[in-house]
Amino acid sequence: MFDPGDLQSAAVGVEFETPENVRIRYPLAGPGTRFLAWLLDQLLVFVLTAVVSIGLLIAGIASGTLESALEGFRPEDFEHGGGPQTTMYFIGAMLLVMTFGSFVYYFF
Numbered sequence: 001m002f003d004p005g006d007l008q009s010a011a012v013g014v015e016f017e018t019p020e021n022v023r024i025r026y027p028l029a030g031p032g033t034r035f036l037a038w039l040l041d042q043l044l045v046f047v048l049t050a051v052v053s054i055g056l057l058i059a060g061i062a063s064g065t066l067e068s069a070l071e072g073f074r075p076e077d078f079e080h081g082g083g084p085q086t087t088m089y090f091i092g093a094m095l096l097v098m099t100f101g102s103f104v105y106y107f108f
Helices: 004-012 031-063 065-072 075-079 084-107
Strands: 013-017 023-027
Touching: 031 065, 031 084
Parallel strands: none
Antiparallel strands: 013 023
């Protein structure tokens, strides 16, 4: 039968019993706590993305591969919307930034 007291207890916390007959109860996080956790996650992803990007940039400059990769860029490519190589570089960079957070959460 439905007990209205269950709704009040569900709003305050979660309680369940394990197969070993141990009751576990913990309070639910409120919107402020959840927002702070989300904000911290986003800051960590941003910092990690920046560190990895700067590290790759420094490695590319140090090894000389960045210079050879940028040889295909000509100033006139940017005047008329860019060529196909420029477009592909920007699409790749955008996809890397957009999916890096999911990659970090999945593997770490």
